[in-house]
Amino acid sequence: xxxxxxxxxxxxxxxxxxxxxxxxxxxxxxxxxxxxxxxxxxxxxxxxxxxxxxxxxxxxxxxxxxxxxxxxxxxxxxxxxxxxxxxxxxxxxxxxxxxxxxxxxxxxxxx
Amino acid sequence: xxxxxxxxxxxxxxxxxxxxxxxxxxxxxxxxxxxxxxxxxxxxxxxxxxxxxxxxxxxxxxxxxxxxxxxxxxxxxxxxxxxxxxxxxxxxxxxxxxxxxxxxxxxxxxxxxxxxxxxxxxxxxxxxxxxxxxxxxxxxxxxxxxxxxxxxxxxxxxxxxxxxxxxxxxxxxxxxxxxxxxxxxxxxxxxxxxxxxxxxxxxxxxxxxxxxxxxxxxxxxxxxxxxxxxxxxxxxxxxxxxxxxxxxxxxxxxxxxxxxxxxxxxxxxxxxxxxxxxxxxxxxxxxxxxxxxxxxxxxxxxxxxxxxxxxxxxxxxxxxxxxxxxxxxxxxxxxxxxxxxxxxxxxxxxxxxxxxxxxxxxxxxxxxxxxxxxxxxxxxxxxxxxxxxxxxxxxxxxxxxxxxxxxxxxxxxxxxxxxxxxxxxxxxxxxxxxxxxxxxxxxxxxxxxxxxxxxxxxxxxxxxxxxxxxxxxxxxxxxxxxxxxxxxxxxxxxxxxxxxxxxxxxxxxxxxxxxxxxxxxxxxxxx
Numbered sequence: 001x002x003x004x005x006x007x008x009x010x011x012x013x014x015x016x017x018x019x020x021x022x023x024x025x026x027x028x029x030x031x032x033x034x035x036x037x038x039x040x041x042x043x044x045x046x047x048x049x050x051x052x053x054x055x056x057x058x059x060x061x062x063x064x065x066x067x068x069x070x071x072x073x074x075x076x077x078x079x080x081x082x083x084x085x086x087x088x089x090x091x092x093x094x095x096x097x098x099x100x101x102x103x104x105x106x107x108x109x110x111x
Numbered sequence: 112x113x114x115x116x117x118x119x120x121x122x123x124x125x126x127x128x129x130x131x132x133x134x135x136x137x138x139x140x141x142x143x144x145x146x147x148x149x150x151x152x153x154x155x156x157x158x159x160x161x162x163x164x165x166x167x168x169x170x171x172x173x174x175x176x177x178x179x180x181x182x183x184x185x186x187x188x189x190x191x192x193x194x195x196x197x198x199x200x201x202x203x204x205x206x207x208x209x210x211x212x213x214x215x216x217x218x219x220x221x222x223x224x225x226x227x228x229x230x231x232x233x234x235x236x237x238x239x240x241x242x243x244x245x246x247x248x249x250x251x252x253x254x255x256x257x258x259x260x261x262x263x264x265x266x267x268x269x270x271x272x273x274x275x276x277x278x279x280x281x282x283x284x285x286x287x288x289x290x291x292x293x294x295x296x297x298x299x300x301x302x303x304x305x306x307x308x309x310x311x312x313x314x315x316x317x318x319x320x321x322x323x324x325x326x327x328x329x330x331x332x333x334x335x336x337x338x339x340x341x342x343x344x345x346x347x348x349x350x351x352x353x354x355x356x357x358x359x360x361x362x363x364x365x366x367x368x369x370x371x372x373x374x375x376x377x378x379x380x381x382x383x384x385x386x387x388x389x390x391x392x393x394x395x396x397x398x399x400x401x402x403x404x405x406x407x408x409x410x411x412x413x414x415x416x417x418x419x420x421x422x423x424x425x426x427x428x429x430x431x432x433x434x435x436x437x438x439x440x441x442x443x444x445x446x447x448x449x450x451x452x453x454x455x456x457x458x459x460x461x462x463x464x465x466x467x468x469x470x471x472x473x474x475x476x477x478x479x480x481x482x483x484x485x486x487x488x489x490x491x492x493x494x495x496x497x498x499x500x501x502x503x504x505x506x507x508x509x510x511x512x513x514x515x516x517x518x519x520x521x522x523x524x525x526x527x528x529x530x531x532x533x534x535x536x537x538x539x540x541x542x543x544x545x546x547x548x549x550x551x552x553x554x555x556x557x558x559x560x561x562x563x564x565x566x567x568x569x570x571x572x573x574x575x576x577x578x579x580x581x582x583x584x585x586x587x588x589x590x591x592x593x594x595x596x597x598x599x600x601x602x603x604x605x606x607x608x609x610x611x612x613x614x615x616x617x618x619x620x621x622x623x624x625x626x627x628x629x630x631x632x633x634x635x636x637x638x
Contacts, residue, residue: 023549024510052517052538054545055608059601066598083538090611096598 003032011107012036015046021057029057033064041073044106048079058091065097078106116141117161117233122151122177123195124169128218132164132195135222136229148172152180155187162233165212167196167203175210182211185477189239191232195220246307253311255483256283259292264367264419264490268458270466272429272482279310279358280427280481285321287333290367296379296425296485297360300403305354313358313402316346336362336375337412344402344410357403361425365487372423373414377401380426383447385454387420392451394443419572422454422461423487429480430465433473441472458486460619460627491571500526500570508552508562508581516548516566517541520577523568527575531635540577540632543612546605547579547628555583555626574614575632585620586628 002017014036021029045061053061065075078100080088088094100106120143121132129144136142143160145151148169155163163181167174174194181187194207194215204215214228258267269282279299286292295317299306320342324334340362351357361382363374374382376397384393399410417423426446433441449468453461465484470476504519506512524537532540548564556562565580594600594607609616615631 020514022510022513022545023553024513052541052545054513054542054549055602055604056549058604062598062601066601083535083542086535086538087542087608090608091594091604092596093598095596 003036005036007040008107010040011042011044011110012038012040013044013046013103013107015049017049019049020052021050021060022052022054023056026056026060029060030063033067037067037071041068041071042110043068043073044076044078044103046079046103047077047084048081050084051081053084053087055091058087058093061097062093074110076100076106076109078103118143118158119229120145120151120154120158120160120163122146122148122163122169122174123166125166128166128195128220131220132225135220135225139226140229148174148177151177152187155181155190156184159186160190161236162229163190163192164216164229165192165194167194167207175206178207178210178212185475189236191236193228193232242304246304249304249307249311254279254281254307254314258485259284259286262286262292262365262367263289265365266458266486266488266490268462268486268488270462270482270484272466272476272478279306280429280483281310281314282425282483282485283314283317291333291365293336293362293364294425294485294487295360295362296427296483297358298379298427298481299358300356300401306356309351309354309356309358312350313343313347313360317343320346333364335412336364336373337410340375340377340399340402340410347402348405351403352405357401359401361397363423363425367489370417370489371414372417373412375399375410375412377410380428380431381443383422383424383426383450384415384417385422385424385450386418387422387454388418390451390454392447392454394447417489419489419491420455421489422450422458424450424484425487426484427481429478429482430469430484432480433469433478433482435472436474441469445472455615456617456619456629457627458488460621462486463622464619491574500568502526502568504566504568506548506564506566507560508556508558508564509560510549510552513545513548516544519566520544520568523570523577524575527570527634529570529634531633536632539612540630543609543630544577544579546609546612547630550586550605551579551581551583551626551628555581555586557584570634572634574634577630577632579626579628579630581626581628582624583626585624586618586626588618 004015004017006013018025068075076098080099098109100109117140119136119140121129122145123129124146133142143154143158145154148171165174165177178192181190181192192212194212195218196203196215197218207215213232216225216228255271258269282296284292284294297313299310320339324339324342359379360377361374361379363372365372374395374397377399378401381394381396384395395415397411397413431441431443431446449465453464462484502523506515520540521537524532524540551564552558562583566577568575568577591606592603594603613630614633617629620626
């Protein structure tokens, strides 16, 4: 799983570099996520490379959000592409995880 | 070849009686012994003896009850039972016959009498079995035809289960051209070999009539069904009247060029016509008397138009008159309802479904009457130009194969070139096929790797069908809980997604345990 991280203040911005987040790689994604969990529990997933997400992918994002909020943090998404966004709306994920147009907006929302 | 000796079961609680009977019969028969009613029932069910000698006075379960139970079970109901009793009073004998026994022997035994009665009843049973065998051979070889091949734009399925009392159900197909065929379904009143032979005779007369009439008319001008049945009637009426019987029959023609169904119905079961557009069934009935009645009126033919996706169901009264344990009939309404609910699944699966429903209703796989059913389904494809777009993919049950499935769906949609298949819609289809494949791998195959999944995609004029086949566990959509959208659960969205991503989802499973998940995607027809 290709995740590249960037620390901006106490916020970790994670660029998801895979094009696909489906049942075939969600386990790897969870492992990758566990390895970047650090002091900071505020995360932004930058999703602009991701072209396809299925229900397992949605479940995985919900899992990450739950982990972070348990630790007192939160997960925000940005750069979500249109087809993926329609899926999030279909399973009402947009009501559980905040989605922003740009990385900056997402970071700003933590302040 | 040496014949295996018949198996006779002796049921008696008294060892002396058993010894006497064993000594009398041991040279001529294989013998089984049961010392009480429960053991007798168990033995009969397991070994199916050719004949049972049953003592009346036994502790716990007496002989009457044993006999009643034997007669109530499909497996054992035809085994001849002879009562043995020390009581010669008429009352006991009557009670024994009422319970289903064929004969009785009174104690003390006379060896010669016991031998004679056992032999007689075994011979009678053998003769009955032989008749059933001959009748069922007649039925299989002479009465039931094979559906035509190479008829463009139809699928057929058929089902027959001969009852133990064979009657004269028959059906056949006559292909005139690649776009036209006839079907005949009929039922001769009466049972056994006479009915089966009359059915076979009717069919051979029908072939002769068809042959004669086609000589008289040119190839583009086929004899009409009404003409065919009138000629058949003329040929057979005298013979049928002599036999004091009659036959119900429906003779129908499918004209696939004009989408017209014409039929002559002579008192047969009403054909079910499922109309795909309105999602409704209508029952097609004619006005003619059965063959064998002295018909004065000319035979009248009716005509119905049909459309792609429509379905015709022909059946015998063996289906509608099958009974549940309380004697209630399965009935026409139940069959129509079943067809209406399931009309869109594949004909092969539908006919299995009909069979399973009758079996579940009657709690039996054998019936008093022959059960026959023939389905003719008009393909959706028939409305499309001749060549439809088809594609196949086979994958193994591995989550790493998902991208292959998406690429398959994407490329197929590109080939179909329908204006309604824009990027967003194709994205949704990719999503649906992923979810279906994941469900099959995780649930049907319980995450076992190396199992096979077949995917067939086919485009028709008005829709795309993508079918997934797997050989895993049965899937019950109703057993899946509703999705929870409050973020508390991370799974359970798959079915919700599939249902929204495509226009229709159908699940079915055949007798061999092959599951089919069919996704339907409506097209607008534009390029």
